[in-house]
Amino acid sequence: MSARAKTRKRRGEGANLRLGLLLAAMVVVPLTALGLVGARLVTDQRALAQHEIERGFLERMKSLDQAVQTIMRGFERELARASAELPKSNDPSAIRDAMGRLxxxxxxxxxxxxxxxxxxxxxxxxxxxxxxxxERTRPIWEGGLLTTVALKGALEGTSIGPERGWMSFFHGGGQHFLWWRTDARRVIALEVSGxxxxxxxxxxxxxxxxxxxxSPGGTGATGLARTAARDDPDQxxxxxxxxxxxxxxxxxxxREVGANERPRAVLGLSAPLESWSLRHYASESALPGAIADSLSTALFGGLGGLALALSAGAFLIWRARTRESRLAAQRVSFVNQVSHELKTPLTNIRLYAELLEGAHEAADIEAGDPAARHLAVIMRESDRLSRLIKDVLTFARGEEQKLAVSLRPTVPDEVVQATLATHAPSLAQASIAVETTLAAKTPVMCDPDALAQIVSNLISNVEKYARQGQWLGLATSQHGDRTVIRVSDRGPGIPRAQRDKVFEPFWRASDKLSDGVTGTGIGLDIARRLARLHDGELRVVDGDGPGAVFELTITTAPIEIAPAGARSGDAAHTHDKDRA
Amino acid sequence: MKTPLALLALLLPALAPTLGSAAHAQQVRVETDLDHRLLRANEKQTVHLRVALTGFELASERARAPLNVAIVIDKSGSMQGDKISQAKDAARAALSQLRADDIVSIVAYDDTVEVLVPATKVSDREVIERGINRLQAGGMTALFAGVVKGAGEVRKFLSKDRVNRVILLSDGAANVGPASAGELSQLGKNLRREGVSVTTVGLGLGYNEDLMVGLAQASGGQHVFVESEKQLAGIFREGFGNLGTIVAKEVVVRVKLAEGFRPVRVLARGGSSEATDNADIVGQTVTVQMPALYARQMDDIVIEVEARALAPQTLQVATVDVSYHNIATQNADKVSMALSAEVTTDIGRWNESEIPAVRVAVIERLANQESRRAVELRDRGQVEEAQKVLEGNARRLKDGASRYGSKALDDLSSQNELDATNVKGEQWNKQRKVIQRRNSQSPYSLEKNNF
Structure with a gap:
């Protein structure tokens, strides 16, 4: 396989690869974007849930504190009842009896x-x-808090008011509590041990x-389940x-609390247990688990579904595209084969027409024999047909990425003149005047057949679309390794916006324009492809008038020094071949 | 009361010995004696007053009071393996001793407390068995919380007519929550006031006997020492069987001494009576709370009394009131009697008036005190001194045994000899548990492995 063929093949693979990448991007990009947004959402939600749960913990601690307060109030009620049982007198045995009943x-x-x-x-x-x-309460009644309570009433000169409250003291390593209340002229304090x-x-x-x-029955299974639950710190x-x-x-x-584990919530209890505290431990991940997990499940489920849908879409597009290109390739190959099949009968037609012409030339030419005229038409039309077939074959090769040029030393002007000569009859018939300015006489490395095809196509276009201009300008020039060929007309011209589109296959400038005009719609596409194979370009440029100007530029490698005979022979051969 | 009787017991009609045996069988027998029937005249003297209570025999097994028991099992790490499986068997053995209308709950604790079986009728065996199967060891020892939660289960069906007990099984010390012997004794006292006793079963050699004995004694329960887990099921069976023989509970003995007599102290077993809150002396009145009374078992209290110099006469020494809740009849019974004594100048008669049973009780209590002192000495590292105290104890007990022909004192003497031997060496840990348990309860209760 030649380097060029490899390039072509690579180009084909490249197209498929591009499509694949595009489709992959179509799937991956939205998924990634959604995934990122979703992950962020989950994180936020988790933080929020964490916060919520921590607040929940604190609320729970608070309700526990309330429960403790309720217990303390229960004590208070009990102690209040007990103190109410006490006799009004301070008789020790009466007091003892009353206390003994509690x-x-x-x-x-x-x-x-x-x-x-x-x-x-x-x-x-x-x-x-x-x-x-x-003994243990001495600090309280001997000039202590309780003394203060008792004296307060005395100092204020009234009987001690209906006050009550808690006080606590430490004794023997433990905290003890006294609940006190005032009772007429006494203070009664009852002890509640820690x-x-x-x-x-x-x-x-x-x-x-x-x-x-x-399992209600099995010791082992229950034991195991239990161990599992214990081992799962999230639970x-x-x-x-x-x-x-x-x-x-x-x-x-x-929960087994680790040595350095920090509580998730800490709450100091209310008085009189203000120095006591509640601590709550739970694992961090466990907290918003339910919420965040369900969210991420939903999210990733959604993303998964979307990924599936997008992939399915991409696959369908891929399949449609490949089927389309396969169909197109089939079509091209069909046309190619048909064209090949047409070539042989056409060659025979042309051959026998030439033989007939040769036979008639000597004898009947002057007589203005209508047969000779008819023969010329046959010749002209078979030429046109062969050009058409050549275009189709070129196009098919281009579609199959098989288009190639074989470069050899060629004088561009010779090719241009020969091509013009083959079109001369039809141009004349269409009353199109030809004006040539040829200045490309230096031989360059190019494919003369390709060059002829390009020029021939451009001339055909003028015949088809710029007939009313009745003028064809053909100018060639050479600047260093660049050869420029301009084909101008005085037809309707091509709007600037459509100047690129005219090169697309099967495209016609406008219905109005192409009314009554026949054509395959592949000529300019082929011409541009061939130009590009010469490291050149074919484009529509601004001309002096309203007509269209096609400018072909080819960049050629420096010509190798070769014998003049060989060069001219080649050129002549090209010429002959074109004519043939 | 002028009758010159050495002892005059004024019994309430129901307690009159001449009454029918059926009626008699349904009452706790109360005997009150001094160590001598007579008092010496014209001299200040120390006498001992004993109140002995004997449980009556239950008419039949069916007549026993329904039980309301919480079995609290330590399932901390140290219980792993054989111990916990034996504990399960023990729980099952306990169940086998219960009747369908008894109530049982099973509570297990390590760092925290789990109520495996909330208070439920024994007839619901499937639930209970499932609870027992859940037992699995591991963790710390929140003993306090375990007992409190167990008591909470008992409280659900707390009734005067039931025997309300927490049975605690532990092989270790407490290390979560209140954990000192003092704190647990305080808990025991509170529970006792509510009518719940705690029987503590110490398993192996690793538990804290002071804490377990203190809790049991303060609550009016028993302490049982089980050296090997293999004995556990048997002991539970026996102990639960005995629970059904409790005939009286909430027993309160109030002794009011007459003019001329002053109560000095109550010769209590185990820890000091003040620590267990079971005895109170205010003025002339001594109030002692006693653990439950079991059928046909005797328990007694001994009060040391100082009598001032008295002229020869017959006088009332004290009035004794015993109140208790009769499990058989579900009545609050009360027995009152008066104790009188003759004051004599005749030392010979005084010598002859000695009452051996009281002397034996006094010797036993004094030995108990000495034994406690020996443990304290040993705890402070004064091994030799402790040994001397125990040897002295054994000797005095021996003398007492031969003097009064008491087998109980003789047994106690041998035990003290063994204590003295084991006060040195590796056996001490085990021996200490044996001593502390023995010192905490009556010989009857010890012998029967009462729960």
């Missing part, structure tokens, strides 16, 4: 309005528990929920209640 083991401290402890009886008989109680409180809190707060029961949560010292009092939820 469900919870409470110690009671009673102060009078001077801040003095009246129960337990400091100077009287006391149980060891009462002694211990007085353990009492914790017991109540643990009782009321939730326990760790059991994982869904996989788990843990809430921790910590006391004033930060110690875990109670926790629930089946």
């Amino acid at each position: 469900p919870r083991s409470s110690m009671v401290l009673v102060l009078d309005e001077t801040g003095k402890v009246v129960h337990p009886p400091l100077t009287g008989e006391m149980s060891q528990r009462e002694v211990a109680f007085l 353990i009492d409180l914790m017991t109540e809190l643990v009782t009321q707060l939730p326990d760790t929920p059991l994982e869904a029961d996989a 788990t949560e843990r809430t921790v209640l910590a006391d004033a010292t930060g110690r875990t009092v109670y926790q629930w939820g089946n």
Whole structure:
């Protein structure tokens, strides 16, 4: 395969490749764009969900705090009832009896309005528990907070008002609580130990929920399912209640909290547990899982569907295109074969016409024999037909990417003159005057057959479309390695906008123009292709008048020095061949 | 009351020994004695007052009170393997001892608490079995929360007419939430006030016996030491069986001493009575709360009393009120009696008036105290001193045993000898558990592995 053929083949493959790339881009680009937008959306949504969930956690913590407050209020009610049971007198045994009837083991401290402890009886008989109680609460009643409460009423000169509240103190490493209220001229304070409180809190707060029961019967299976659930950290949560010292009092939820794991939400409890806190642990990815996952599922599902649709579309386009080009190729090959088949009978017609002409020439030419005239018509028309067939074959070769030129030293003017000569009869018949300015006498490397075909096509066009101008201008010139051939007419011309389109195959300038004109519509396409094979160009340029001016430029390689005879012989041969 | 009786027991009609045995069988028997029937005249003296309570026999198994039990199982990492599977078997063994109308719940804890079986009737065996099968070990030890949640399940069906218990099985210390013996004793006290007792079952040699004993004792429950998990199922079967023999609960003994007598202290078992909150002395009145009473089992309290110099006479020493909830009749029973004594100048008669049972009880309590002191010494590293105390204990117990012909003291003496031997060396960890358990409950309860 020659280099040129390879180039052509590559060009064909290139076209397919381009189409493929285009179609791929058609699929990939929107998908990528949507994917990016979607990913961004998912990220945003996830962040939003994360935020929402964290707020949710905090809300839950707050409701837990409310629950704790409810527990504290329960204590308050219980203690208020207990304090209401106390006798009005400060008789120790009456007070003890009253306290003994309470469900919870409470110690009671009673102060009078001077801040003095009246129960337990400091100077009287006391149980060891009462002694211990007085000892641990000493900082509160001996000039402490409770003393202040008792004295306040006295200082204000009224009986102590209906006040109540909590105070807490630390003893023996644990936090204790006192709930106090004023009662006429006394302050009554009841103790709630830290353990009492914790017991109540643990009782009321939730326990760790059991994982869904996989199999009611099998120990092993249940065990495994359970392990799996535990091992999946996304599924788990843990809430921790910590006391004033930060110690875990109670926790629930089946998340195993790592040593350095940070809680997702922390909330300090309300008074009187203001130094206590709730901490919530959950895995980060788990949080908005449901939301973001469903979103990304929808998104990627949508993208997948779209990808499928786009791919299907691209495939259909691809198939339509390839079928179209296959059909076109079939058509071209059909025309090609038909043209080849036409060539042989045409050659025979021409041969026998020439033989007839030769026979008639001597004898009957002067007699103005109509047979000789008819013979000339046959000759002319078979010439035209052979040009037509040649065009078709050239076009077919071009379509099949098989168009090639064989370069040899040629004098452009000789080719132009020979071509003009073959058109002379038809030009004359159409009363078209020919004006030539030929200045390309230096031989150049080109394909004379191709050059002749180009020029012949341009002349034919003038015959067809610019007949009314009745004029044909043919000028050649040479500048270095460039050879320029101009074919001008005085016809209607070609509008600037259509100057490129006239080179497209099967295109005609306008219906009006082509009315009554025959033609294949491939002439200019072939001409331009052939020009380009000469590293040249064929285009419509501005002329002096309204008519069209076609300018052929070919760039030729420097001519090799060859014997003049061989050159002229070649040229003559070309000439003969053209004529033949 | 002028009758010169050494002991005058004023029994309520229902308790009169002459009444029919059926009626008698449905009441707790109360006996009150001093260590001598007589008091020495004209001298200040220390006497011991004992109130002994004996549970009556249940008419039949069907007559027993329905149980309301939470089984709380430690499923922390240390329970992995054989222990947890034996614990499951123990739970099943417990079930086998329960009646259809009993209520049971199963709670398991590690870092957190899971209620495997919420309080449910035993007749619903499938639910319970499924809960038991869920047990799997791993994690930390939130003992406090486990007990509280177990108590929460018991509370759902809390009734005076039921035996309300939390049975805690653990092989380790608590390390999540409140974890000191003091805090858990406090919890025990609170639960006791509500009418829930906790029986703690310590498994293996790794658990904290002070915490487990303290919790049990404060709540009025028992502590059981199970050295090997293989014994677990058997002990659960026995213990749950015994739960059904509880005939009285919420037993409160109130002793009001007469003029001339002053209560000094209650000779309590285990930790100090103040720590367990079971005894209170205010003025002349001693109030002691006792754990439940089991059928045919005796339990007693001993109060040390100081009597001032008295002229010869017969006088009332104390009035004793015993109140309890009778499980068989579902009644709140109350027994009141008065204790009188004659003051004599005749030392010979005084010597003869000794009551061995009271002396035995006193010796047992004093040995118990000494044993506790020995443990404290050993805990401080004073091994030799601890050994001496225990050896002295064994000797005194031996003397007492031979003097009063008491098998109980003789057994206790041998046990103290063993304690003294094991106070040194590797056996101490185990021996300490044995001692702490023994010191916390009555010999009867020990022998029966009461739950």
